[in-house]
Amino acid sequence: MKIYHNLSEFSKLDNAIVTIGTFDGVHFGHQKIINQLVQKAKADNGESVILTFFPHPRMIIDPENQDLKMINTINEKADILKNLGVDHLIITPFTRDFSNQLPEDYIKNTLVDNIGTKHIIIGYDHRFGKDRQGNLNDLKAAGLHYGFTVEEIMEQDIHDVAVSSTKIRQALLAGDVSLASDYLGYPFSIFGRVIKGDKIGRTIGFPTANIFVEETYKLIPGDGIYAVTVEINSAPSVESLATDQRQTSNPILQTYQGMAYIGQRPTINGMTRNIEVNIFDFNQEIYGQDIKMNFLKFLRHDVKFTGLEALTIQLQKDKEATLAFFETIA
Structure with missing residues (x-):
């Protein structure tokens, strides 16, 4: 897996199969998306690309809140993603300027011009752009214009409880490492x-x-x-x-x-x-x-x-x- 610490380091691909997110914990639900990403890239003779962010967006948007802690360090996350068979990991510095992009500018500049996206696999609740205005419908509309397709991944459940990084953090803070491991899919x-x-x-x-x-x-x-x-x-x-x-x-x-x-x-x-x-x-x-x-x-x-x-x-x-x-x- 190749790792890039800025979009400027990445060379646009001909057939990029992309997913986007912070993926803190790379938990069971994340793994569902990433496994599908890797398989889709193989099936389409493309290359799998994960676009993630560091620091976590909430650390920049709400800097006064020092309570947010990450399940993985950025290096731990990279190791897990490598073992899942991802081809490219882009770690984008998350800044105020980056967060203030209009959704349509983010799609064109980042996904189309920088990465060369042909297919996006994304969670049902993904939001992006200034004030998190962009959503799945915006991606689908842009795909029709720029020539990429969008695939939605629905919410995954374990033990009848929706998996989320927040719930994993809560389990860990309570000392319930067994429950956290169930959610993560690994200790x-x-x-x-x-x-x-x-x-x-x-x-x-x-x-x-x-x-x-x-x-x-x-x-x-x-x-x-x-x-x-x-x-x-x-x-x-x-x-x-x-x-x-x-x-x-x-x-x-x-x-x-x-x-x-x-x-x-x-x-x-x-x-x-x-x-x-x-x-x-x-x-x-x-x-x-x-x-x-x-x-x-x-x-x-x-x-x-x-x-x-x-x-x-x-x-x-x-x-x-x-x-x-x-x-x-x-």
Whole structure:
């Protein structure tokens, strides 16, 4: 998949099969659209194109509202879309000027002149242009004029509830990562760098990796304890490789079970919100490395204990509950 960070980087195609949206979460409903996009492009000997926006339009239109957090970072979103088989991803900087385009100008300048759209697959509720005036009927009318066709995707349901990024965010903030995963079609994850903490976990037999998430707009689930898997890149030691192997050796992705903690550590009167993970059967130093945590199950809410001894007893119970959970999905 080719990635473009501005429309000016993109060369107009002869047969672009296009869909448009922020696609936060790339959830079950989004995947329906994207799979149809990829299949349509193959059937028509065209190329699949996703036009998305960064920052999220709501961050620009309503900058005073700092509460909106994203299910995916832009890099996470790109990785998911790549795995779905998309040919081209255009990440358009969303600005006030861009949002103030008239719908007809947006269609002509962006979809027709810049991309070369021949077919658009779009959600039933898609809106665009100044004050979100443009809609599906405007696209269909413009298609008759410019020679592209429009295909509507209807609302998709899971568990009789319409899937939406908003509902996924609500589930995650409530700690319901299982429901969020049902909506997404994959486990919600956090990607971050391991930084040094105060090492209190080591003193009670539960060492943790402290995770720093660089993207401040990334949504973090509600406080509590979670069963997770942890993906870590590791490679054979340099000493064990021949000289010619050292130039070609690639990191090997290893997956471990563990339990994650999100919260302010009330038992020790913590002042900041932490993201930590106790990785089972793992004793390597990974400071400075980037790791990925996949959230599978919520175990319990954050609680203030009477001291470290009571906390340790509870953590042992949490570990047993986590291991029991992994046995059920083995």
